[in-house]
Amino acid sequence: MDQDVQDRALPIANVGRIMKQILPPSAKISKEGKQLMQECVTEFISFVTGEASDKCHKENRKTVNGDDICWALSSLGFDNYAEAIGRYLHIYRQGEREKINHTKKYENPQNQTQINRAPPPPLLLSRVENPPPTNQSG
C-alpha cells in the first residue's frame, strides 16, 4: 500500500483488533475485509467531522467541540451512536473536572499524568438498556 495513502487511514492492525473483539473466536477476517473496513471507518471520520465542521462554520465558531460531534452523529442518522457518545462525553468531562480538582488540591506535578478516567460504555449493554434520549444539540 502506498505510504501516503496509508498515513491517511487508521492503522490496519488496530482496525483488525477491534473487528475481532465483536466476533466469536471461530470467526476469521480476510485481509481484504480489514482493508475495506479501514477505508470505511476513514470515510466515517471525514463524514462526521465534516458535518460538525459545517455546523461550527454556520454559527461562526472556530472550535469544534464534543457536542458538535454528537449533533452531527444524530443528524446523520447514527442516533444510537449519539446516545452512547453523549454518555461517554459526560463521563469524560466528569473525569476531567475531578482531575482538575485533584491537581488544585495537591499541586503535585506527578498528578499531571493523563489518566483515563472514563470507562467505555459496553456496546451491547448500551443497546439493551434503551436509555432515554439525551438532547445533545448545543
Added chain:
Amino acid sequence: MFTKQMISSEIPMLMSKACEIFIQELTFRAWMHAEKNNKSIVQPCDVAKVIMQTDTMNFLTEIIPNNLGDFSVFDAKEENIANIAEENEVSLSFTAGFMGNPMMKMDSEENAGNIVEGNQATLPYTSGFMGNPMNMMNMDNVRMK
C-alpha cells in the same frame, strides 16, 4: 475557503470511541451475512452487502469497489499482483463451492436482485443466529430505532 478551525481536546477521544462502535457494528452485521452463507471468514462482499442494505451507511457506497457484488477480489495495488493471483485462486475455490451448491446460488441471486433493485428491506436474519433469541430481539430493536 474555510477559515482555520480548531478542534477541542475531546474530539479525538470521542471520534475514536465512535469509530470503535462503527467498526464493531459493521463487522457484526457482516459476520451475520457470512454466517448466513455458511462461511467463517468475513469477506469484503459481506461488508459491501451490509453497506448496501443499511440506510445510515449510504455515504459508504462510493468507496465500495464496483465488482464487489460478485465474489470478486478486492482491487489491490499493482504492487500486489502476486497477491492478486493468489486471491484469484482463493476466489475460484469459493466459486467452485458456490456452483456446487444450488441453495447458495439461489441465496446469492436473491441478494444480488435486492442489491440491483435498490431494495431497502433488510433480509431476514437466520432464526438460529448465535443460538440466542435475546440477541435476535435486541438486534431487531436496534434496527427498528
